[in-house]
Amino acid sequence: MKGTKRGNATDWVDHVRRIRDRQDQQAFRELFEHFAPRVKGFVMRGGTDAAFAEECTQDVMATLWRKAHLFDPSRASVSTWVFTIARNRKIDLIRKQRRPEPEDLTWGPEAEPDQAEVLGLQQETEELARAIAALPEKQRNLIEKAYFGDLSHSEIAEQTGLPLGTIKSRIRLALDRLRHAMK
Amino acid sequence: MTMIKHHIPDDLLMRYAAGTLPEAFDLIIATHISMCDECRASAESLDAIGGDLIDRCGTQAMNDDSFSRTLDLIGASATIAPRVSHDPSLPVPLADYVGGSLETVKWRPVGLGVKQAILPTGPDATARLLFIPAGTAVPDHGHSGTELTLVLQGAFEDATARFAKGDVETADADLEHTPIADISEDCICLAVTDAPLRFKGWLPRLAQPFLKI
Numbered sequence: 001m002k003g004t005k006r007g008n009a010t011d012w013v014d015h016v017r018r019i020r021d022r023q024d025q026q027a028f029r030e031l032f033e034h035f036a037p038r039v040k041g042f043v044m045r046g047g048t049d050a051a052f053a054e055e056c057t058q059d060v061m062a063t064l065w066r067k068a069h070l071f072d073p074s075r076a077s078v079s080t081w082v083f084t085i086a087r088n089r090k091i092d093l094i095r096k097q098r099r100p101e102p103e104d105l106t107w108g109p110e111a112e113p114d115q116a117e118v119l120g121l122q123q124e125t126e127e128l129a130r131a132i133a134a135l136p137e138k139q140r141n142l143i144e145k146a147y148f149g150d151l152s153h154s155e156i157a158e159q160t161g162l163p164l165g166t167i168k169s170r171i172r173l174a175l176d177r178l179r180h181a182m183k
Numbered sequence: 184m185t186m187i188k189h190h191i192p193d194d195l196l197m198r199y200a201a202g203t204l205p206e207a208f209d210l211i212i213a214t215h216i217s218m219c220d221e222c223r224a225s226a227e228s229l230d231a232i233g234g235d236l237i238d239r240c241g242t243q244a245m246n247d248d249s250f251s252r253t254l255d256l257i258g259a260s261a262t263i264a265p266r267v268s269h270d271p272s273l274p275v276p277l278a279d280y281v282g283g284s285l286e287t288v289k290w291r292p293v294g295l296g297v298k299q300a301i302l303p304t305g306p307d308a309t310a311r312l313l314f315i316p317a318g319t320a321v322p323d324h325g326h327s328g329t330e331l332t333l334v335l336q337g338a339f340e341d342a343t344a345r346f347a348k349g350d351v352e353t354a355d356a357d358l359e360h361t362p363i364a365d366i367s368e369d370c371i372c373l374a375v376t377d378a379p380l381r382f383k384g385w386l387p388r389l390a391q392p393f394l395k396i
Contacts (some may be wrong), residue, residue: 023261025254032250037242044243054246062256066263075227080234087202087233097206097305100213100276102223104265129235147236149203168228175220 009122012078020068028065031078036061039086045148046094056093060086070106074113074174077125111181117174124167131163187219189350191331196222200229205307207375210276211331211351214373217274218349272336272348277373280304281312285336285371288312295319308377315339315364315372325359328378332362337370339363 015031018024039060043053063085071081091099107113132140191199191212198204199212216223246252266275273285280302281288290298290312298314315321317337331351338347341360346352354360364370 029250032253035237036245036249036253038237038240040243040245041241042237045240050243053243054249057245058249058253058256061253063263065257066261069262070265076230077234079237080227080231083233083237084230086237091202091209095305097209098279099202100206100210100279101266102213102216102226103267103275105223106265125231125234128231129238132232132235132239143232144236144240146197146203147201147233149201162232164228164231167231168224171227172220172224175224179220 009077009079009126010119013073013118013122016064016068016071016073016078016081019065020071031064032061035064035078035082039082042083042086043090046090048094052093056089057086059093060089063089069109070104072105072107072113072174072178073118074121074177075171077122080125105175105178105182107178107181113174113177117170117177121167121170121174124163124170128163128167135162187221187349189344189346189352190219191215191222191225191351192353193225195331195353196226197229200226200233205377206305207302207308207310208331208377210280210302210304210310211333211373211375213276214274215333215349215351217268217276272371277335280310290314295322297321308375310373310375313370313372313374315362315370317364317369318366320361320363323359323361326354326356326376326378328356328376330354330374330376332372332374335371335373337368338365339370339372340365 012031012034015024015027018027019031036057040050040053040057043056044050048056060082064082067085071078076084088099088101091097132143135143195204195208195212199209204212212222212226216226268275268278270278270284273281278284281300288300290300293299296316296319300312302310302312304310312335313321313332315337321339331353332346333351334346334348336348338345339362340346341352341362343352343358343360352362
């Protein structure tokens with residue numbers, strides 16, 4: 001099936017658009033088959049049992065569908081967006097704490113982010129993935145530990161020299177345009 | 184957006200992205216991010232590292248009926264409405280904790296006209312709203328752990344700097360200060376701490392256990 005193998009970042013953006021615009025179940029199925037097992041893997045790394053992780057993952061994937069109109073591909077890849085939803089659910093369910101989330105900034109039903117900027121952000125994210133893959137294993141482990149909550153704290157960007165600056169400026173620009181569009 | 188000069192430190196944004204902070208810290212950071220696009224961009228770029236982790240962290244097989252169960256969950260409730268605020272002094276994440284508006288906050292007097300309201304969060308850190316009447320000083324105090332103070336209305340000043348709406352002051356064990364609210368307007372702040380404050384004067388010290396500061 002197309003998309004389940006190694007779909008690239010812009011492919012997944014298109015999947016989310018199809019869900020948003022046409023409630024496209026086929027697009028959702030492909031997204032599900034790719035991301036659900038990864039979300040489940042992510043949740044189980046927190047030491048939870050399979051039944052709980054299964055339930056949590058279904059919830060995350062359902063949220064994806066229901067928030068498809070809130071996804072902004074000029075600020076995040078689909079993987080990043082999936083991560084934020086999974087992380088927040090994990091905190092809600094495992095730590096039984098609320099995860100306060102910032103206000104939503106959305107393009108609304110009329111406006112869309114500029115296609116070139118969407119492409120730029122998606123490419124930048126793939127660049128980051130390559131940079132992480134190229135890190136010495138020790139540093140990569142450090143990142144994983146921090147994101148799986150096994151480290152109390154660390155300053156990843158400083159310690160690893162990851163190219164986060166370019167992604168940050170792209171997001172900053174997208175936010176400026178978004179604020180302008182929202183006026 | 185106002186000109187925000189004082190931001191969330193990088194290491195806290197990092198832990199916010201990882202989801203390892205106590206609820207009270209998540210609350211103040213989410214509130215600041217709602218007011219500050221600079222920190223929102225930083226936080227969202229750190230989320231990209233988490234996104235990469237999702238791509239690489241390995242898979243766990245889902246149950247056979249997972250997909251259909253997920254469709255059931257989606258059911259008729261098609262979309263989730265965006266969370267947006269209508270009160271510029273009270274971004275959505277904070278509004279959720281105080282019953283929707285600053286008027287509904289249950290203030291308790293602390294003395295000298297200063298009032299506070301402790302917000303319901305998890306036990307690892309404390310979040311409180313502070314109301315400091317215009318021109319009033321908060322008693323001189325130090326910090327055992329980390330204290331973040333976000334200005335929602337008005338402004339205050341201490342020996343280090345002036346903090347206006349949207350600014351966050353980060354205080355640690357090294358800082359001892361006497362914040363004073365601007366004379367022009369009552370100051371409302373959100374403050375979080377992961378350890379009790381240390382007051383210099385005998386009166387606040389005496390009252391501390393009762394006020395849970």
